[in-house]
Amino acid sequence: MTTPAAAPGDDPNQQPGAGLRADAERNRDRILAAARRLFAEEGLGASMASVAREAGVGKATLSRRFATRGELINAVFADRMDAYATATREALADPDPWHGFIGYIHAVCAMQAADRGFADVLTMTFPAAKALEARRAEAHEGLLELIDRAKATGNLREDFTDRDMPILLMANAGVLNAAGDAAPDAWRRLVAHMIRSYATPDAPIPPLPEAPAPSALYRAMVRLTHSPG
Structure with missing residues (x-):
């Protein structure tokens, strides 16, 4: 299985600063947009893994932004x-x-x-x-x-x-x-x-x-x- 390429903000070696914060915000926006698309098309049965793939981010990034499905659902809706x-x-x-x-x-x-x-x-x-x-x-x-x-x-x-x-x-x-x-x-x-x-x-x-x-x-x-x- 192909692992998604690291999205901006996924790199643990990236130095903190305004650029990292902007990347993190972009990742959050991408996750929310992907979750909205999948939930709208498939319902809430869409997996967290599929949300990460759709957003083009790693599972670790998704977990950092939204630790639980409940948090993601709350943000999306x-x-x-x-x-x-x-x-x-x-x-x-x-x-x-x-x-x-x-x-x-x-x-x-x-x-x-x-x-x-x-x-x-x-x-x-x-x-x-x-x-x-x-x-x-x-x-x-x-x-x-x-x-x-x-x-x-x-x-x-x-x-x-x-x-x-x-x-x-x-x-x-x-x-x-x-x-x-x-x-x-x-x-x-x-x-x-x-x-x-x-x-x-x-x-x-x-x-x-x-x-x-x-x-x-x-x-x-x-x-x-x-x-x-």
């Missing part, structure tokens, strides 16, 4: 978790709580659709990634308030709970994984149906998006059938 928390705050700021609730559902599910790795992050917990989990807790507290406000409008069913959100996210992640690029908008149809199931009989609901074409669904089913594992 910090901005996305910020966006997740922001989606909650924006929903709470909507003068119509029911409209805000619908907007929140769409925003979070769209985040999943844009990044497979983030889809995994939303349906898993990472106790070692303290900052990431803190953002998740903040978003969850906002969600609880949003649910209460939406119920007060009479448009959200009384039996909806915060535990229905992970179920929706897991279902959406499954559709995204199964449909892939064969039916990339299939998730929108799922989400629209789920919103209808959460609404009371007289609640205003968005129009139902078009169902994927039969040929697209066929390609998605063939893709799923032939997926490894």
